[in-house]
Amino acid sequence: MARTYGPIFKFKLGSKLHIVISTPELAKEVVRDQDETFSNRDQTVAALVVSNGGQDIAFSNNNPNWRKLRKIFAYEMLSNKNLEASRFYRIEEVRKTVKNVFEKIGTNVNIRQIVFATETRVLTRTIWESKGVKDENLGDEIDMVSSNIFNLLGQGNMSDFFPILAPFDLQRIARDMKKQRDKLDQLFTRIIEDRIESNLKKSKDEVSQEGKKDFLQVLLDYKDEKEATPLSMTQMKALLLDILLGGTETTASTIEWVMSNIMQNPNIMKRVQKELVEIVGTNNMVEESHLSKLQYLDATVKETLRLYPISPLLLPRSPSKTSVVGGYTIPKGCTISVNVWAIQRDPRNWDDPLEFNPERFLTNKCDYKGRNLLFFPFGSGRRLCPGLPLAEKMLMFIMASLLHSFDWSLPKGEKLDFAQEFHVAMKKRNPLIAIPSQRLPDVSLYM
Numbered sequence: 001m002a003r004t005y006g007p008i009f010k011f012k013l014g015s016k017l018h019i020v021i022s023t024p025e026l027a028k029e030v031v032r033d034q035d036e037t038f039s040n041r042d043q044t045v046a047a048l049v050v051s052n053g054g055q056d057i058a059f060s061n062n063n064p065n066w067r068k069l070r071k072i073f074a075y076e077m078l079s080n081k082n083l084e085a086s087r088f089y090r091i092e093e094v095r096k097t098v099k100n101v102f103e104k105i106g107t108n109v110n111i112r113q114i115v116f117a118t119e120t121r122v123l124t125r126t127i128w129e130s131k132g133v134k135d136e137n138l139g140d141e142i143d144m145v146s147s148n149i150f151n152l153l154g155q156g157n158m159s160d161f162f163p164i165l166a167p168f169d170l171q172r173i174a175r176d177m178k179k180q181r182d183k184l185d186q187l188f189t190r191i192i193e194d195r196i197e198s199n200l201k202k203s204k205d206e207v208s209q210e211g212k213k214d215f216l217q218v219l220l221d222y223k224d225e226k227e228a229t230p231l232s233m234t235q236m237k238a239l240l241l242d243i244l245l246g247g248t249e250t251t252a253s254t255i256e257w258v259m260s261n262i263m264q265n266p267n268i269m270k271r272v273q274k275e276l277v278e279i280v281g282t283n284n285m286v287e288e289s290h291l292s293k294l295q296y297l298d299a300t301v302k303e304t305l306r307l308y309p310i311s312p313l314l315l316p317r318s319p320s321k322t323s324v325v326g327g328y329t330i331p332k333g334c335t336i337s338v339n340v341w342a343i344q345r346d347p348r349n350w351d352d353p354l355e356f357n358p359e360r361f362l363t364n365k366c367d368y369k370g371r372n373l374l375f376f377p378f379g380s381g382r383r384l385c386p387g388l389p390l391a392e393k394m395l396m397f398i399m400a401s402l403l404h405s406f407d408w409s410l411p412k413g414e415k416l417d418f419a420q421e422f423h424v425a426m427k428k429r430n431p432l433i434a435i436p437s438q439r440l441p442d443v444s445l446y447m
């Protein structure tokens with residue numbers, strides 16, 4: 001579309017005006033020069049239902065509630081100190097995945113599914129730590145709800161195009177979304193109530209000593225805050241929902257794309273595994289301390305996110321006042337999408353843009369922080385993905401562990417396919433199924 005209609009184009013769906021921009025220069029005007037004006041979200045009916053009226057981070061407008069939740073999430077869950085404190089869960093859960101895959105050696109493994117389950121376990125343990133999640137099916141349950149929610153978020157909705165029709169909910173999108181949201185809401189209610197009840201049985205000192213270990217207790221402390229505006233139960237649940245939805249599908253689908261690309265390019269696979277042997281050694285499992293040294297793997301993950309950004313249009317924004325971008329008037333309240341997919345594949349920005357070539361990220365030292373508007377798969381500016389510090393660790397840790405511990409091949413007669421499907425996130429249309437074989441000589445490493 002960007003190639004046909006140019007760097008900035010508009011279209012109307014019903015009464016709703018959409019504008020798509022597709023160059024780094026225009027992206028700069030939106031996410032940097034006028035970031036404040038463009039940091040409201042496009043609040044569709046589905047987004048408002050799932051976020052309980054925009055009380056979360058992802059679908060809230062730029063307001064004090066949004067700033068407060070982002071701050072709590074960034075400083076209390078994902079600061080360097082807190083990420084270090086939750087390192088043990090990541091190690092344990094990634095090891096558990098390696099063990100599970102080891103038990104499936106020689107058989108078909110659905111890559112996205114195992115990563116989704118790993119990420120769910122890491123997130124839930126980081127949030128409501130101590131007791132862990134006893135329910136082994138929780139990953140599958142969240143996977144199903146999350147996939148339904150993404151589908152509903154991505155559907156064109158007459159209620160958005162003609163707001164006058166919204167009360168009739170003609171496509172039943174609001175009704176179906178509420179059902180999905182309520183499933184997660186019930187899970188969160190159970191976990192929060194259990195924690196409040198168990199806190200009541202303890203002295204204040206015991207609670208503050210034990211409770212500080214996990215994010216749920218931090219949230220409960222904010223809820224009981226006396227001076228400032230306390231966090232409401234609805235806000236707490238909306239934040240938990242964002243973390244689970246924002247953290248699982250993104251990581252699982254990205255790893256599925258990385259793995260597909262590596263399997264498509266045996267030379268790249270060899271080079272990644274050679275690097276792993278040099279840095280980790282064949283008598284060791286991958287540790288987080290190895291990750292920063294795995295430069296070629298890092299470049300391979302980046303190259304994947306260049307060609308297959310999980311949110312090709314980021315999450316759409318909406319200007320809080322009428323403004324001008326690229327010389328065009330952008331009316332207040334319209335929907336504006338930044339086409340990171342087109343920018344990251346544009347031959348004006350990248351040599352041989354469609355070639356999968358990790359090498360380019362060895363020389364071009366881009367990071368994910370959205371400062372370079374030729375490469376920003378995690379967004380940029382005020383709305384930059386707040387999960388980035390965890391996402392980066394998990395992408396590298398899981399990829400390194402899967403490739404160091406196993407060799408991978410396709411089932412007999414199967415070919416890799418790269419068909420995509422786009423709702424809010426861009427996913428592989430058909431799952432990657434691969435067969436693992438043992439790579440490390442010492443079987444006890446897998447146990």
Ligand code: HEM
Pocket residue numbers: 057058059070242243244246247248250251254310311314315316377378379380382383384385386387388390391395
């Ligand atoms: C491969 C992993 C991931 C990718 C590629 C990714 C990408 C993105 C993108 C593109 C956005 C929208 C940015 C914008 O609108 O400018 C976003 C927002 C967000 N992400 Fe991520 N993300 C990932 C992992 C995570 C994780 C692990 C979490 C949480 C644990 C998370 C939580 C969020 C939240 C809460 C938002 C909304 C931020 C806001 O609207 O202010 N993400 N992410």
